[in-house]
Amino acid sequence: MSLVRWNPARDLTAFPSDVLSMRKEIDRLFDNLFHGDLADTTSAFTSAWVPAVDIAEHEGEFVVRMELPGVKKDDVKITMQEGVLSVKGEKKQEKEAKGLDYHRVERSYGSFQRSFTLPTAVKAENIDASYRDGVLEITLPKAEEAKPKQIDVKVK
Amino acid sequence: MSETRNALIKHNGQPAVPPVEGPVSAPAADVLEEHDGYVLMLDMPGVLREEISVAVAEGTLAVKAPLARPRGGEGRIIHREIIRGGYERYFSLGEGIDREGIDARYENGVLTVRLRKSEAVKPKQITIR
Numbered sequence: 002m003s004l005v006r007w008n009p010a011r012d013l014t015a016f017p018s019d020v021l022s023m024r025k026e027i028d029r030l031f032d033n034l035f036h037g038d039l040a041d042t043t044s045a046f047t048s049a050w051v052p053a054v055d056i057a058e059h060e061g062e063f064v065v066r067m068e069l070p071g072v073k074k075d076d077v078k079i080t081m082q083e084g085v086l087s088v089k090g091e092k093k094q095e096k097e098a099k100g101l102d103y104h105r106v107e108r109s110y111g112s113f114q115r116s117f118t119l120p121t122a123v124k125a126e127n128i129d130a131s132y133r134d135g136v137l138e139i140t141l142p143k144a145e146e147a148k149p150k151q152i153d154v155k156v157k
Numbered sequence: 158m159s160e161t162r163n164a165l166i167k168h169n170g171q172p173a174v175p176p177v178e179g180p181v182s183a184p185a186a187d188v189l190e191e192h193d194g195y196v197l198m199l200d201m202p203g204v205l206r207e208e209i210s211v212a213v214a215e216g217t218l219a220v221k222a223p224l225a226r227p228r229g230g231e232g233r234i235i236h237r238e239i240i241r242g243g244y245e246r247y248f249s250l251g252e253g254i255d256r257e258g259i260d261a262r263y264e265n266g267v268l269t270v271r272l273r274k275s276e277a278v279k280p281k282q283i284t285i286r
Contacts, residue, residue: 053239057232064232068239070200070266097269098189101196105188108200120235134225135202135266 050092050109056117061148063119063141070135071095071108077137081125086141089114122146180242184220184268192280194273195254201244202266211261211270218248218259220268253278 055066067088069077077090091112122144129140184199197218201209204222212219223243250256253274260271 054236055234055239056236058235059232066239068202068266070202071198072265095198095267095269097196098187098198101189101191103187103189104195105186107185108187108198109185134204134206134263135200 050111050113052113052115054115061143063123065117065139067137068135069137074132077132079130079139081128085116085118087114087116181245182240182242183246184244186246194271197270199246199268200266201268204244206263209263209268213256213259216250218250221245
């Protein structure tokens, strides 16, 4: 039996992330900075990480979905002021990770903040938010005047 | 990533661990080491716990999950950043890892997998006589 130097890093090698999805992440980050549509005032330079967001429009409301894996509900703050929706918070290191050695770090941590101006007015007092399995979902009902209304056109 | 897939395909053409349907992305993973094992933490928000698969085959740990559909339908997307599709990631397990007793839990969109070091490689204190 021969003695072979044991390299702990060899026991658990992660295959590198799909290069294509990493490229998509970088593209997305740059798109964010220059995206004009929604007046997205993402402070990409001041926050540690930028959570991914989808915004969908339904007939009576907007739904904002933000991926916040590992963030605790209590560490998220949502505010609506003068038509601007802001979501800020912090993703903290898990307590079970404290004191352990890191072989690989890919996940993002730290504070984040994103703001959005929605295309039409919403009823701020009826905004609802739920957080499940790492996804924050914010529902913003449209203000009455913003809802699509059927207008009958009389033909003279 | 496709070389990995090929590595898992056996001679009869069937993959050892079936792939997820549709487009997939690899979840970000932190790999940590503790005294007697390893901890993997993967960011996998928005999947259903019962649809996550963590399996070991031929020395490779495979983590997969299909993406859960958003509740209430999609509506008209006016801003899209979230990468569509499921998750898939593979880890090669060396000799120092015990294939048994792998623990996995899913909380707040993070999958935490705990692996134990095999007895042979656990640090042992040698008493000096």
